[in-house]
Amino acid sequence: MRxxxxxxxxxxxxxxxFAAPEVFAFDDDExxxxxTHPATGLAEAVRAAAAACPVRAIALxxx
Numbered sequence: 001m002r003x004x005x006x007x008x009x010x011x012x013x014x015x016x017x018f019a020a021p022e023v024f025a026f027d028d029d030e031x032x033x034x035x036t037h038p039a040t041g042l043a044e045a046v047r048a049a050a051a052a053c054p055v056r057a058i059a060l061x062x063x
Contacts, residue, residue, distance in 0.1 A: 001043055002061040003036055003050075010057040019049035 003023070010032055016024040023038045023046055038046050050058040 004059040006057045009055050011055055015052035016049035019052045020045035
């Protein structure tokens with residue numbers, strides 16, 4: 001799975017950070033950071049994070 005985040009659309013609500021903190025986080029400047037290729041075991045949390053995004057800025061590309 002590959003994660004793509006539209007950082008222009010993202011409004012930093014942080015729902016992804018709450019849903020999958022192993023994959024999504026904010027840096028010191030409150031900009032979103034994320035793993036583009038998360039571990040397979042995190043797929044369920046990543047899907048929950050994408051679903052939780054209120055502006056639908058997270059796209060998942062399944063391999």
